Amino acid sequence: MTETTSIDRLVRxxxxxxxxxxxxxxxxxxxxxxxxxxxxxxxLLILARVLLVQAPRNFAYVFILPAMLVFAVGVxxxxxxxxxxxxxxxxxxxxxxxxxxxxxxxxxxxxxxxMLVFGWPLPSPELQPWALAMILAPGIxxxxxxxxxxxxxxxxxxxxxxxGRVLGVFAALTGVILRPxxxxxxxxxxxxxxxxxxxxxxxxxxxxxxxLMCAHFTAGVVLLFARVKSEVLLPLAVIVNAPVVAALLxxxxxxxxxxxxLALWAVFLLTRWRQTRVAFxxxxxxxxxxxxx
Numbered sequence: 131m132t133e134t135t136s137i138d139r140l141v142r143x144x145x146x147x148x149x150x151x152x153x154x155x156x157x158x159x160x161x162x163x164x165x166x167x168x169x170x171x172x173x174l175l176i177l178a179r180v181l182l183v184q185a186p187r188n189f190a191y192v193f194i195l196p197a198m199l200v201f202a203v204g205v206x207x208x209x210x211x212x213x214x215x216x217x218x219x220x221x222x223x224x225x226x227x228x229x230x231x232x233x234x235x236x237x238x239x240x241x242x243x244x245m246l247v248f249g250w251p252l253p254s255p256e257l258q259p260w261a262l263a264m265i266l267a268p269g270i271x272x273x274x275x276x277x278x279x280x281x282x283x284x285x286x287x288x289x290x291x292x293x294g295r296v297l298g299v300f301a302a303l304t305g306v307i308l309r310p311x312x313x314x315x316x317x318x319x320x321x322x323x324x325x326x327x328x329x330x331x332x333x334x335x336x337x338x339x340x341x342l343m344c345a346h347f348t349a350g351v352v353l354l355f356a357r358v359k360s361e362v363l364l365p366l367a368v369i370v371n372a373p374v375v376a377a378l379l380x381x382x383x384x385x386x387x388x389x390x391x392l393a394l395w396a397v398f399l400l401t402r403w404r405q406t407r408v409a410f411x412x413x414x415x416x417x418x419x420x421x422x423x
Contacts (some may be wrong), residue, residue, distance in 0.1 A: 155277065160214040162282035163275045165206030171271025172198050173317050175263055180324045190324025192318045199314070205268075209236045213276050230273025238265050260412075285355060286310065289402065301401035308398050309354050316347035339380070342373040360402045367399055 154336045155163070161207045180188045213232055231300045241264075246249070287302040288307050326337050349370045353363065371392060416417040 151220075155214070155217065157214045158283075159281060160217065160276055161206040161210030163278065163280055164210035164213060164233075164272050165202040166280065166282060167272040167275030168202050168205045168209075168268045170224065170275065171268045172264075175267045176321055177324070179260065180321060181326075184328045186329050187325070187327055189322045192322050192323065195318055195321075205237075209233055209272060212236060213272070213372050217277070221392050224277065226273050226277070228273075230270045232269075232274035234266060234269030235268075241265060244391070247275075265341060295402045300397060304394060304398040304401065305354075307395050311394075312347055312350040312354055316344075316351045318360065319344040319347050339377060341376065346370060346373040360399075364399055364403060367395060371395055 176191050176194065180191055196279045209232065213229055215225070216228065218234060220228075245252075252258075288305060291300040319340065323337070323340045326334055326340055353366055353370055358366070374388055374392060378385055378392075409416050
């Protein structure tokens with residue numbers, strides 16, 4: 131009797147294991163992840179080139195960034211579409227190695243087609259390792275980032291603490307503008323600073339200001355993309371933007387750019403501050419009292 135009761139209890143208490151449902155990323159998410167992986171891998175490749183091959187004009191690699199951003203759109207659409215199709219066919223079991231192989235093969239085919247169309251010769255033996263790295267690094271970067279938890283649009287429009295509907299719209303809008311701007315400026319300032327420190331030209335005289343601005347954009351990227359409460363975000367942002375204020379006083383010819391940039395930061399911060407919501411609510415009630423009621 132006792133054994134039967136124990137068996138019945140075990141049967142009643144037995145829990146059926148249900149495997150978690152793994153959601154497949156949609157095509158827009160995969161395309162955005164592909165573009166981010168391509169940009170990040172190429173940025174690291176440029177940094178490696180600047181650090182390992184010292185040349186007087188390494189700071190000129192900054193001008194590659196705009197073209198890289200334009201190419202990232204095409205890469206995200208084409209290669210991202212192929213990887214998304216792979217997710218659909220593999221049932222969301224497409225591994226990093228498989229995604230990397232797709233990225234490397236697609237980039238290699240694009241490079242080969244470009245050489246054939248424009249009649250470009252093969253790179254010299256000295257540049258062949260870097261040419262190979264230009265194919266492997268972006269492909270591997272795409273394979274690593276795609277399928278991850280990164281949701282680019284969500285990260286750009288993320289508003290932080292809830293501050294109301296109207297302020298939330300401005301918070302999302304400033305996030306979409308400020309976050310990519312600071313991220314691209316971080317990449318540009320990092321490459322330019324290394325190139326300027328390696329150069330003996332007149333641009334080396336301002337290396338201290340380049341160092342300050344590089345530190346500002348580095349800290350700005352961390353601050354803008356980290357999940358920081360508004361009470362901590364405000365004082366840290368004031369410290370981070372101190373070099374911009376100093377540059378505004380030192381280089382008055384850049385005052386319009388600096389003032390616009392600081393104003394964008396100010397709106398970004400104010401729309402995330404709870405006291406702004408309180409002040410906005412009071413102002414709204416005043417307008418309602420005098421103009422409507």
